[in-house]
Amino acid sequence: MDYDITHAPETKAGIAGDDAQQVYDTLMRTFEDYKAENDTRLQAIEKRRGDVLAEEKVARIDAALDAQQRKLDELALKAARPQLGSAITPVPAAREHKSAFDAYIRFGDTAGLRALETKAMSIGSNPDGGYLVPDELEHTIGERLAVVSPIRAIAAVRQISGNVYKKPFMITGPTTGWVGETAARPQTGSPQLDALSFPAMELYAMPAATANLLEDAVVNLDQWIAGEVELVFSVQEGTAFITGDGLGKPKGFLAYPTVANASWSWGNLGTIASGAAGAFAASSPSDVLIDLIYGLKPGYRQNASFVMNRRTQAAVRKFKDSTGVYLWQPPATVSGRASLIGFPLVDAEDMPDIAANSLSIAFGDFQRGYLIVDRQGIRVLRDPYSAKPYVLFYTTKRVGGGVQDFDAIKLLKFAAS
Structure with a gap:
């Protein structure tokens, strides 16, 4: 063949x-x-x-x-990509914003958007910093990113109105126990809380358009902007959510400290060794995948996924169980995901290749383990001067991310021990 x-x-x-x-x-x-x-x-x-x-x-x-x-x-x-526009008639305010935004994008006419800001008494929309896109366009870009970005598709996502999202997390709960009906109730221990902060960092794209494109009334500029920024945003997000250092970008889960899972403590991600440096163990190599699954507590396994790149998949695709059935299986349906040992497998090309001491496979409940925060509002600044005869559209959104539950994600480390 x-x-x-x-x-x-x-x-x-x-x-x-x-x-x-x-x-x-x-x-x-x-x-x-x-x-x-x-x-x-x-x-x-x-x-x-x-x-x-x-x-x-x-x-x-x-x-x-x-x-x-x-x-x-x-x-x-x-x-799966959502399409702009719907059968539902937008409210007058939304129609007015969309019309004013279209005039700004096509012709650079800012009068309509300025009038809307004045009407809303907005003090945070400096024209030098661009204008907010219509809610429908912002929602569409968000939905597109949820489909394209591998980690965003499985992580928890929160919208915020400020620059930082702070979340208290209970590391240990209060002491509990059984008592008889008339027995004394001893005082319980206090829970331990950890305050986690997730700052929203600025992410930008700068699509360019020709005058002919902007003058073409048939072209849906909202759809064009969404399509142009989708790939740039998703690529940058995908890298940051996995390996980002937290400096001017979200902090990826591989950037956190790691310890052997047997010695796990809060603030670290637990690792399980593959049994050989830069490779799977020579004998029963797939056993370590079972160890990785059961290194996660039962409450997290129900919604867990494997995350790795395609080159790592090529290695695990050769593994079988004791009955000769391949552990990697193709999607059960056209729109489904491939699976590994019955758990969904997420393709993330930013995961490292297999090498000595690499953390090439992650397994966990990312909905509980990793949090993405999106600040409301995507801005567009029209720039017809910097790249004549093209018109640039400096598009920005603010996004942050980080681990919120250090017990929900485990990593396979390709090391002897």
């Missing part, structure tokens, strides 16, 4: 559903081929004779499998 991994299927709106089913069917057939070829490779290893051809075929099918999964993700992403 010839595996072409270079050509994506047609994604026109009218046939996107059919394409998704075709790609899904191809993915399932490719996975069956992958299992057959990998079984052949394993049999050759068991007979203590290497089969170079089998190794190459497995690698080629593995690449094709990744390509089909990527195509399916792209089609599912397109289908």
